[in-house]
Amino acid sequence: MAGTRRELAGVGEDGLHLYTCPLCEAMCGLEIRVEQGHVAGVRPNRQDVWSHGHICPKGASLGAVHEDPDRIRRPMVKVDGQWQEVDWDTAFRRCTELLAPVIEKYGIGAVTAYTGNPLAHSFSLARYAGILLGLSGMPMTYSPGTVDQWPKNLSSHLMYGGWWSFPVPDVERTDLLVIMGANPAASQGSLLAAPDVMGLIGAVRQRGRVIVVDPVRTATAERADEWLPITPGTDAALLLAVAHTLFDEKLVDLGTVAPQLDGVDTLGEVVADWPPERVAEVTGIGAERIRELARELAATPRAVVYGRIGTCNQEFGSLASWLVDVVNVLTGHFDVPGGAMFPTAAAWSVTVQPIPGLEDGVADFGRYRTRVRGAKEVLGQVPVSCLAEEIATPGEGQIKALITVAGNPVLSTPAGHRLDEALDELEAMISIDLWLNETTRHADVILPGPSPLEQPHHDDLILHFAVNSVANYSPPVFARPDPDAPDEWEILVRLTGLCTGTPAEDVDVAAIDDGFFDYLCFTQGLDGATVRALYDHGGPERTLDLTLRTGPFGDRYGDDPDGLTLDKLRQHPDGINFGPMVPRVPEVLGTSDGKIRLAPPYLLEDLPRLARRLTRAPEDLVLVSRRHLRSNNSWLHNVAPLMKGRDRCTLLMHREDATRRGIADGDRVTVTSSGGCIEVPVEVTEAIKPGVVSMPHGWGHGKAGTRLGIANGSPGVNTNVLSPPDFLDEPSGNGALNGIPVEVRPAS
Numbered sequence: 001m002a003g004t005r006r007e008l009a010g011v012g013e014d015g016l017h018l019y020t021c022p023l024c025e026a027m028c029g030l031e032i033r034v035e036q037g038h039v040a041g042v043r044p045n046r047q048d049v050w051s052h053g054h055i056c057p058k059g060a061s062l063g064a065v066h067e068d069p070d071r072i073r074r075p076m077v078k079v080d081g082q083w084q085e086v087d088w089d090t091a092f093r094r095c096t097e098l099l100a101p102v103i104e105k106y107g108i109g110a111v112t113a114y115t116g117n118p119l120a121h122s123f124s125l126a127r128y129a130g131i132l133l134g135l136s137g138m139p140m141t142y143s144p145g146t147v148d149q150w151p152k153n154l155s156s157h158l159m160y161g162g163w164w165s166f167p168v169p170d171v172e173r174t175d176l177l178v179i180m181g182a183n184p185a186a187s188q189g190s191l192l193a194a195p196d197v198m199g200l201i202g203a204v205r206q207r208g209r210v211i212v213v214d215p216v217r218t219a220t221a222e223r224a225d226e227w228l229p230i231t232p233g234t235d236a237a238l239l240l241a242v243a244h245t246l247f248d249e250k251l252v253d254l255g256t257v258a259p260q261l262d263g264v265d266t267l268g269e270v271v272a273d274w275p276p277e278r279v280a281e282v283t284g285i286g287a288e289r290i291r292e293l294a295r296e297l298a299a300t301p302r303a304v305v306y307g308r309i310g311t312c313n314q315e316f317g318s319l320a321s322w323l324v325d326v327v328n329v330l331t332g333h334f335d336v337p338g339g340a341m342f343p344t345a346a347a348w349s350v351t352v353q354p355i356p357g358l359e360d361g362v363a364d365f366g367r368y369r370t371r372v373r374g375a376k377e378v379l380g381q382v383p384v385s386c387l388a389e390e391i392a393t394p395g396e397g398q399i400k401a402l403i404t405v406a407g408n409p410v411l412s413t414p415a416g417h418r419l420d421e422a423l424d425e426l427e428a429m430i431s432i433d434l435w436l437n438e439t440t441r442h443a444d445v446i447l448p449g450p451s452p453l454e455q456p457h458h459d460d461l462i463l464h465f466a467v468n469s470v471a472n473y474s475p476p477v478f479a480r481p482d483p484d485a486p487d488e489w490e491i492l493v494r495l496t497g498l499c500t501g502t503p504a505e506d507v508d509v510a511a512i513d514d515g516f517f518d519y520l521c522f523t524q525g526l527d528g529a530t531v532r533a534l535y536d537h538g539g540p541e542r543t544l545d546l547t548l549r550t551g552p553f554g555d556r557y558g559d560d561p562d563g564l565t566l567d568k569l570r571q572h573p574d575g576i577n578f579g580p581m582v583p584r585v586p587e588v589l590g591t592s593d594g595k596i597r598l599a600p601p602y603l604l605e606d607l608p609r610l611a612r613r614l615t616r617a618p619e620d621l622v623l624v625s626r627r628h629l630r631s632n633n634s635w636l637h638n639v640a641p642l643m644k645g646r647d648r649c650t651l652l653m654h655r656e657d658a659t660r661r662g663i664a665d666g667d668r669v670t671v672t673s674s675g676g677c678i679e680v681p682v683e684v685t686e687a688i689k690p691g692v693v694s695m696p697h698g699w700g701h702g703k704a705g706t707r708l709g710i711a712n713g714s715p716g717v718n719t720n721v722l723s724p725p726d727f728l729d730e731p732s733g734n735g736a737l738n739g740i741p742v743e744v745r746p747a748s
């Protein structure tokens, strides 16, 4: 019934609510029916101008997430090892009692934070994380960024002068899509926000071709025209050979961005050393197939290569991330429809502001190093795998206090089992989280935010990866049970104040919020006090209105009366779609000379390391990671409807590899790496390259002191026990969670 107007219920009322799912980059519009104060049903919103009726099982279970009896609803304080529910004032006083003495004794350098993945999807946390990270004075903080997209941040910073300027594959209009190291059938798209991404990929096949480069024949590969099984960690070599062929066969076509390119000749000289014959053996892809891939890309007017986590979380993540873009540029598929394009978000994000001192894409890294390992800072982050040793190793500068925000690093980060032990040594740990899980069980205080359905929603960062310029606003479905409970942004502001010397309970939240707002106004050439006078409230809604109104479609506070405002979005509950991506070069570039740097020296310096990889003795077996549609990293395993079906925490192994080891389907095996050892059941398959095994991450529940009734019933094992903390992509410091050498034996 396209276009029909429905009667929508108000916040907290029974009836029909429209809500954008905050769980992944697909940002599906949902219809949520509430009866007697409970979610009676979740259905896709077919009138949503972005998702047009797409949904997955996770979105359909948002009601179960909200109703989860294990979800933390009131602050909790640990007293003599026992949790007590307390009021908010008591909880903040306890934070002060814990943190103030640590800062007084050791200084703020002994305090750090870990900010996890759901933050990027949260209305409140995403818009205010910058306050904690920027104003608290903590010299180093940690995040899953360095087990995720840090290599892409790095290559974008160096090439475009914008560390969050990611070219996104225009899947709506391309005719040849090469997917490397991504499985959108499970993930629903990553650094690629698209509505019903598998539907769009199916449509590419109707028009043209889809090729998947992955060591695993994933559900995405099953639905592609061709699967190219690649040796983990060798994508950079493959892409160098593709670029070689483009130069060698005079297929280079720089397209519309030609005037902005810097370094084309250097690149030509570099790739001359990388003929397909040189990389065929190590990649496992024949030289002629590589040449043909280059020719197909060059000959197809609308073609694009898309690389994601498999090309980042690996030994040569920075080179691979850079070279994906290089190949798109050399084939003329950059900044044009059907190629890789820079999205235009309707609301600009605080998160993507340049790092002070690094505005121009300079390679000024290692401005500080970690105390224990000497790991260098890259774009303000050090490898997250350093956190455990920084807590556990005594001496000047030892970490004594930790704040976690929406993160579960015990399961998500390399050698999480060591972190699990180290967390007990902290003098203070405060977690902003909704569950008592493997990480937060170590906390002294847990400060819960409202459930997703008790918050408004409009994505922040994710809309910068979206194939359409879309804007929408969802009011909360439910009213807060305790109207006086602070929102998560307020918690962040109080903890920031605490870090700078004010007791958490005394922090003037409104003043800090106003100061932050004034700064945001200042970046737009506006006077904060004047703009603030237009509002009767602060918080993320005010920030959203500012970023919409000063964004590309905004009304600029009246300059364009037809322009976008939050009020206008409220009147369009199905969202407003400003259409597909448009060319943005050169305006999007942050380099001082306005150029795209095709051959950044910092990345070229890493090529000898890749060359050494070519002659390394082949590994017997290497481990890669995978995702499942009904998991979300570590944290949706407590939702009963998502846990139906057979055990997902299994080791995928090729039949030949299993037979050779006397292993049968369903057998339990031990998997050993230089990092550690786990025991897990095997799933024997032909849908994986021989010599490669695959494990999902985010499992390993069932720990004492957690409150996860359902997850603890199907705990699985933590694959990150196997991730060696020092196995890294060197230029970015990103963890190499794929391509880990392992041994597999039948369990005794």
Ligand SMILES: Nc1nc2c(c(=O)[nH]1)N[C@H]1C(S)=C(S)[C@@H](COP(=O)(O)OP(=O)(O)OC[C@H]3O[C@@H](n4cnc5c(=O)[nH]c(N)nc54)[C@H](O)[C@@H]3O)O[C@H]1N2
Binding pocket: 024, 025, 117, 148, 180, 181, 182, 183, 184, 186, 187, 188, 189, 190, 213, 214, 215, 216, 218, 230, 231, 232, 233, 234, 235, 308, 309, 310, 311, 314, 624, 625, 626, 627, 628, 629, 630, 631, 632, 633, 634, 694, 738, 739
């Ligand atoms: N349902 C669900 N959705 C999610 C998540 C989730 O946990 N569950 N997590 C979210 C998050 S945080 C992220 S970052 C995104 C990630 O989204 P994607 O990037 O799509 O991640 P995966 O589904 O893990 O797919 C990665 C693929 O890389 C392959 N691979 C491993 N090593 C290599 C290699 O060396 N080379 C190549 N070419 N391929 C390799 C793996 O076999 C796997 O198929 O998903 C998001 N969406």
Ligand SMILES: Nc1nc2c(c(=O)[nH]1)N[C@H]1C(S)=C(S)[C@@H](COP(=O)(O)OP(=O)(O)OC[C@H]3O[C@@H](n4cnc5c(=O)[nH]c(N)nc54)[C@H](O)[C@@H]3O)O[C@H]1N2
Binding pocket: 115, 116, 117, 118, 122, 144, 147, 148, 309, 313, 405, 406, 407, 408, 409, 411, 412, 413, 432, 433, 434, 435, 437, 449, 452, 488, 625, 626, 632, 633, 634, 635, 696, 697, 698, 719, 720, 723, 737
């Ligand atoms: N081996 C291996 N390891 C990996 C990966 C891999 O591919 N392989 N992928 C990596 C990637 S890409 C990522 S992003 C990381 C994820 O790493 P993390 O972000 O550390 O892990 P999550 O499992 O997403 O943890 C989310 C936490 O947030 C809490 N939470 C959920 N919603 C909210 C909310 O609204 N507010 C608050 N305050 N808390 C909330 C949950 O209870 C949970 O504690 O894992 C990484 N680890």
Ligand code: SF4
Binding pocket: 021, 022, 023, 024, 025, 026, 027, 028, 054, 055, 056, 057, 058, 059, 060, 188
């Ligand atoms: S694909 Fe699923 S989890 Fe992702 S936004 Fe849509 S409903 Fe939510």
Ligand SMILES: [Mo]
Binding pocket: 117, 144, 148
């Ligand atoms: Mo991620």
